[in-house]
Amino acid sequence: MLTRRGTTVDHAALREAVGAVEDPEIHRGLGELGMLRDVTTDRRGTAHVAVALTTPTCPLREQLQADVTAAASAVPGVTGVEVSFTTLSDRERLALSQRLREQQPVRLGAETLVYAVASGKGGVGKSSVAANLAVALARDGKRVGLLDADVWGYSVPQLFGVRRSPVALKGLMLPVDAHGVRLMSVGFLVGDGEPVVWRGPMLHKALEQFLTDVHWGELDVLLVDLPPGTGDVTLSLLELLPRAALLAVTTPQVSAQTVATRAGRMAADLRMPLAGVVENMSTLVCECCGERTALFGSGGGQRLADDLGTELLARIPLDAALRHAGDTGVPVVAGAPEAPSALALSDLAARLPVVRRSLSGLALPLSVVR
Numbered sequence: 153m154l155t156r157r158g159t160t161v162d163h164a165a166l167r168e169a170v171g172a173v174e175d176p177e178i179h180r181g182l183g184e185l186g187m188l189r190d191v192t193t194d195r196r197g198t199a200h201v202a203v204a205l206t207t208p209t210c211p212l213r214e215q216l217q218a219d220v221t222a223a224a225s226a227v228p229g230v231t232g233v234e235v236s237f238t239t240l241s242d243r244e245r246l247a248l249s250q251r252l253r254e255q256q257p258v259r260l261g262a263e264t265l266v267y268a269v270a271s272g273k274g275g276v277g278k279s280s281v282a283a284n285l286a287v288a289l290a291r292d293g294k295r296v297g298l299l300d301a302d303v304w305g306y307s308v309p310q311l312f313g314v315r316r317s318p319v320a321l322k323g324l325m326l327p328v329d330a331h332g333v334r335l336m337s338v339g340f341l342v343g344d345g346e347p348v349v350w351r352g353p354m355l356h357k358a359l360e361q362f363l364t365d366v367h368w369g370e371l372d373v374l375l376v377d378l379p380p381g382t383g384d385v386t387l388s389l390l391e392l393l394p395r396a397a398l399l400a401v402t403t404p405q406v407s408a409q410t411v412a413t414r415a416g417r418m419a420a421d422l423r424m425p426l427a428g429v430v431e432n433m434s435t436l437v438c439e440c441c442g443e444r445t446a447l448f449g450s451g452g453g454q455r456l457a458d459d460l461g462t463e464l465l466a467r468i469p470l471d472a473a474l475r476h477a478g479d480t481g482v483p484v485v486a487g488a489p490e491a492p493s494a495l496a497l498s499d500l501a502a503r504l505p506v507v508r509r510s511l512s513g514l515a516l517p518l519s520v521v522r
């Protein structure tokens with residue numbers, strides 16, 4: 153169309169540009185997903201773009217508005233953009249859910265590396281390590297999912313500052329995207345402060361659904377935050393994810409390390425590959441002078457690695473920046489990337505070994521993720 157300013161807007165190019173804008177949680181173009189409605193331009197050169205959301209309460213409306221506006225504005229001749237929203241009909245939602253299941257199996261691809269982050273004792277920082285490792289890998293350009301399988305003590309919603317439920321598309325849940333990581337947690341599905349009182353079979357079913365009814369999309373890495381210890385959930389998950397490699401987290405303290413050894417031995421009994429050991433809370437970094445103190449003793453990480461016959465991959469210092477980040481819902485790797493703990497966690501992401509289970513069930517450490 154010829155605008156008042158005498159320029160023309162190539163209508164096909166405009167539709168293509170906005171159609172290529174990705175739904176932030178499905179990671180596919182709006183055009184391909186059938187979410188693009190009318191795209192027109194008026195004589196002033198204003199583009200009018202109608203987008204159908206997956207749900208009327210879509211939490212990503214603002215992001216979509218910004219992304220569509222940016223894409224349309226880049227088309228020559230467009231002088232302004234107006235985005236309007238409707239919602240997919242029930243039938244369209246069902247069709248989309250079926251198409252996503254068919255086009256891309258919801259189950260994880262054979263190439264996805266799966267790491268189960270485990271500890272013997274609670275409170276050693278397993279969830280903090282899993283969350284920041286996920287963000288560091290995502291910042292490195294990887295497509296990363298984080299499944300919070302710590303069903304009773306879930307902390308992923310808090311660590312990522314997420315206060316909403318995942319979008320559900322007729323039996324298919326979309327992981328919540330935060331800091332570039334695709335997240336799923338029991339905590340998204342229960343009310344604030346509500347306890348989870350599920351028992352064995354229900355837990356197993358819930359975890360199975362997290363793997364089969366969540367549209368993880370294509371993932372390079374899936375991290376699973378296990379509950380502490382060697383209980384039912386851990387066993388269920390290892391059964392559901394036979395390819396998972398164990399990443400054991402401990403503090404330097406003897407008591408934490410000996411309990412973690414049990415978790416590592418259980419993994420070995422199950423012929424689960426070991427990715428390595430992370431020692432958290434290694435030394436206390438003084439905020440004023442940077443001096444380091446071995447508050448919880450030293451050597452636990454190395455002893456655990458030696459016991460399990462694997463490598464000590466990282467020593468993460470006890471750092472107020474990490475604690476503060478957890479409380480404010482912005483992982484330290486994203487919010488304070490220069491903090492000592494963030495540097496150690498980013499280094500861990502760079503050194504994380506690719507571990508695949510061989511046909512005989514034995515671990516095959518190959519190379520680093522990069």
Ligand SMILES: Nc1ncnc2c1ncn2[C@@H]1O[C@H](COP(=O)(O)OP(=O)(O)OP(=O)(O)O)[C@@H](O)[C@H]1O
Nearest residue numbers: 274275276277278279280305469470471474475478
């Ligand atoms: N390196 C660190 N420096 C400072 N604080 C830390 C560090 N690692 C963890 N923390 C803090 O310790 C507490 C426990 O951490 P986190 O929840 O990650 O442990 P966890 O092992 O996952 O616990 P649980 O098993 O109970 O889920 C949190 O308050 C967290 O902010």
